[in-house]
Amino acid sequence: MTTQAERVRYDVTLLTDDDLYLFNEGSWLRAYEKLGAHLVQSGDERGVYFAVWAPNARSVSVIGDFNGWTPDRHPLQPRGSSGIWEGFVPGLDVGTLYKYHIRSHYHGYQVQKADPYGFFHETPPRTASIVWDLDYQWGDQEWMAARRARNAFDAPISIYEVHLGSWMRVPEEGNRWLTYRELAPRLAEHVTRLGFTHVEFLPVMEHPFYGSWGYQITGYFAPTSRYGTPQDFMYLIDYLHQHGIGVILDWVPSHFPNDEHGLIYFDGTHLYEHADPRKGFHPDWRSAIFNYGRNEVRTFLLSSALFWLDRYHADGLRVDAVASMLYLDYSRGPGEWIPNEYGGRENLEAIAFLRRLNEEVYRHYPDVHTIAEESTAWPMVSRPTYVGGLGFGMKWDMGWMHDTLFYMSRDPIYRKYHHGQLTFRMIYAFNENFVLPLSHDEVVHGKGSLLAKMPGDDWQKFANLRVLYGYQYTQPGKKLLFMGAEIGQWREWNHESSLDWHLLAYEPHQGIERWLEDLNRLVREEPALHELDFHPDGFQWIDCNDAENSVLSYLRLAKTPGQELLVCCNFTPVPRQNYRVGAPREGFWREILNSDAGEYGGSGWGNLGGVEAVPIPWHGRPYSLNLTLPPLAIIVLKPAG
Template sequence: MKSTGENHSLLTADDLYLFNEGSHFHLYDKLGAHPATLQGVEGTHFAVWAPEAEQVSVFGTFNHWDPARHPLHPCQFSGIWEGFVPGVGVGALYKFHIRSRHHGAVLIKTDPFARLNEIPPKSASVVWNLDYTWQDSNWMHTRARHNALDAPISIYEVHLGSWMRVPGEGNRSLSYRETAPKLIEYVQRLGFTHVEFLPLMDHPFFGSWGYQTTGYFAPSGNYGTPQDLMYLIDQLHQHDIGVILDWVPSHFPTDEHGLSRFDGSHLFEHADPRQGLHPDWGTAVFNYSRNEVRSFLISSALFWLEQYHADGLRVDAVASMLYLDYSRKEGEWIPNRHGGRENLEAITFLRQLNEEIYRRHPDVQTFAEESTSWPSVSRPTYAGGLGFGMKWDMGWMHDTLEYMALDPVYRKHHHRNLTFRMLYAFQENFLLPLSHDEVVHGKGSLLGKMPGDDWQKFANLRALFGYMYAQAAKKLIFMGGEIGQWREWAHDDSIDWNLLQYQPHQGLQRWVADLNHLYRTEPALHEFDFDPRGFEWIDCQDVDAGVISLLRHGRTPQQHIAVVCNFTPVPRLQYRVGVPQGGYWKELLNSDASMYGGTGLGNLGGLSAEPIPAHDRTHSLAMTLPPLSVLFFKAPS
């Protein structure tokens, strides 16, 4: 059995031209392994980009791993090698055998476009199809409003391998299909609008959490097949839950079977280690100046959106892409052609990426994890921005966690940590992240960061979540934070669900659920998350009392929510807060309510605004502020 050659090509002249030009964004339809019937013959078409190879063959279970049996053929001058192997079908294992022009080196490589790979530490690719009958048409037709900038977006961040495990079966992770009903029930009960999965793309080292990706077109086989992942996403959609996938175009691992030195040359990565090696992670950095690399990565992004119906991509480590000197000392980086530190090729790539995504799928969102003050990350490319839909507000996260970790007696000296974000809050479309990165590597859990005795720790964490939901921005909470896990996240263990037998943990979980419900049902808390019309301080200067108060506004007149936060353990009686109108202001939520684990101190369901001026307003509320609490009041309509 031999390859039948170029007559069975799936690649047209246009494909080759667009690929080499850097504007072919559906490469997954052309490269890799594609079961097909060509000229009446059933088999699989293989194609791989290896321009510095002098010989390429495909070998696997179908030819007893003999690299001499099925050589591939160069496809004009594109750098692509291809061939059709009769009789090869779904389930066959294969790799590419590459003899390089560079010193005749021989490389054994996994398919960069594989749709499925063996479970690590094995590394063969698997011939597979993506046949699946989707049942989520209702969601897909209406998801634009679920993902809109004025919609409530509250994200539950999940590492699938450790969200829930099966103790009786060796503490194994749940599969994609096993996860579906459990995750759906949980997310619906807690009121999150979206789930964000840490990278589900194939990765050789489980401890990288998916951030060291080798399979840019293959879901991790640890949890099942491509169709199993499709089923999980399909089921989430059928229950009106959006799905965001974490995606890593910034770097990749140097495992021998992966992308690194793929054809004996630095094909996907920069050759110079000052550009091509990431000093923090020991990983390779993509060469964004190569047209074919940009085609590869943008094709990957669109693949997950189109083939897996993802509703958005969270792009990891954007800051490391933007700066040539990121994490590098003087002399360890190469300036751009203007002598600056900006990575001009990466900027071009990110703009092109977002343009292509939004042009084809205006109803999805892209999220940038960008930790610096780079301007206009979430502004359109035509206005000079990078074109992302939203940006993670890492500054808010650092400032707020630093403040909350302090003993309340010292907080008055750091009051600025709470208020500073409003100086820049509307420069970007911000998402507030309390993500996995804040509860690993010795940082402790969210609950563990809080000061005081156990009661105060829970009260502080409820106050943190309450203040987060009061802010003008979208929200993200990493799994475990919502139940008050004591220990920091460990990827080899399940979340400590047993804690929910204890009332303080139950109360915290209920508080998060009620916050999500309020955020979703009150337009004033989400319509203007990215618009200064939606936020107004009442008083942000009561440093000694440790109290801040604010108003959130919606589009409709008199659509106001007042939020008052007491960040000290001292109850404040008859605390006066100015409001924009008279009438009865209903107390919607009180984090100190008994059902959340608080003292039960409050305002008996609401207060009537008195015609007593305060905070430059004609009316005011004389309220009871419980210790370490956040209160939400709704204006009379």
């Protein structure tokens, strides 16, 4: 006799024929609303409705703590020819552990799978899904109403990149990481004090291997349970929003891991991944590549992207490893890849998917951004699809990052031979809407911390780091810094331990933090440093050719005349006195920022508050300033009128 707990009803469904049509067409944008596990009240019975896509399965059943993890006691049944299996199990509730037991039509294959659309999963290494609801009372209405202005292209945007598990730990409790709710006030206070406008989280989606930093995802609809529940993560975002801080989430549609409970070989066939390893296997990460040409896979990924905007109020998605999606020969040698139908190396299916992704995100959420991590010269990544672009809002400027760090790591005596690595960027700086990143990738795997990359003695290392940040913040483009940069971390990042917060007991590290506070303040307060980040009218060279002295001088301009800023960078430890620089207008120019000031740990060289412009033409301009350029420093001047 079948007990109540072993009953499955097939007369309860959430799926309509239209849903199935759109799912199989690749156009169902919110499949998470019905696929997966959902609490349902049917008449007098409350339970859970399950729906999972497994078109090549011979049978699918739900197993869990409610039936002793026994296959076939709660079988699902197929819904027409859609490939979806469904069923309603009465008596189940929030917190129920479950998986899908799948028997394939092929090779006698059977497997237990976590729910691809699950909202919550057990903490790894456990792998079951958990029935959950996503009810939450949001308090960020003020932020959401003002979000369009905060995310606008002409708004100040400086991003603090964070790995949640290693930002701050509790050493007195076994070095445990903070929960989402513990992080909220600490992170909000820190980011607010430093003046960043947004945080960007390395992927928080559920991942089996902590050492992947979240970039090997199995749960595309679930925040990792390592730090709490879905509502706890909502609380973190809500708290940040209520303190005026935007939240960008890393999202990884480029590949997924080969853990058995995940998407790989889901129903005994290559369902989510491309079957041919020349298109479906990633040699760098030894992971699986999505089959972007499969309609139901596109539904899955589009639904995941919109899910984080719908249910978690994310303000943007940073899309990881876009270059690996665009090129069929990415990290592959001859004979290891398949040309497209025209004989080229471009992945036409991935290109179509990325364009569709961006069209749908901006159609539904015109006040958020998608940001591409794209490391090649692919054209028009951040241009609209209707002009042939990929449709992203912004793109990381990886070229700027590589060139600048190479330059800054050279001994200053040799920098004059590499001057072009600083000036080259302006050839292409406005081809895309660029974010200038100094990200997590630059401080791991033996690369050392940013401070450790700098040449010279300790004083010179700190001075170099300050001029690096100043140069970044005064260049056109939005800004991104990985955690630890603000305290002058000596060690490279280690995801198994906290940042070295104890360093802030020492004055040089306090100086770095104060310097970043003032840089962020300047970016927020000065229109010239944000209004025209993506337009050539916002930048003019004064002199880009003084390689002999390793000096750059340039203007940043705003939409309104008279708000320009004059920037001079001295990349050597030699103070430059009586250094003449062309200026666009007469009057007194105030020195509003100087990285060599004593409060930052500098030596105190400077211009005593400012300089009067004199009518001596210089650098093709009608006026000029006779400046003192401090050693290994950047100064910013502004007209006093």
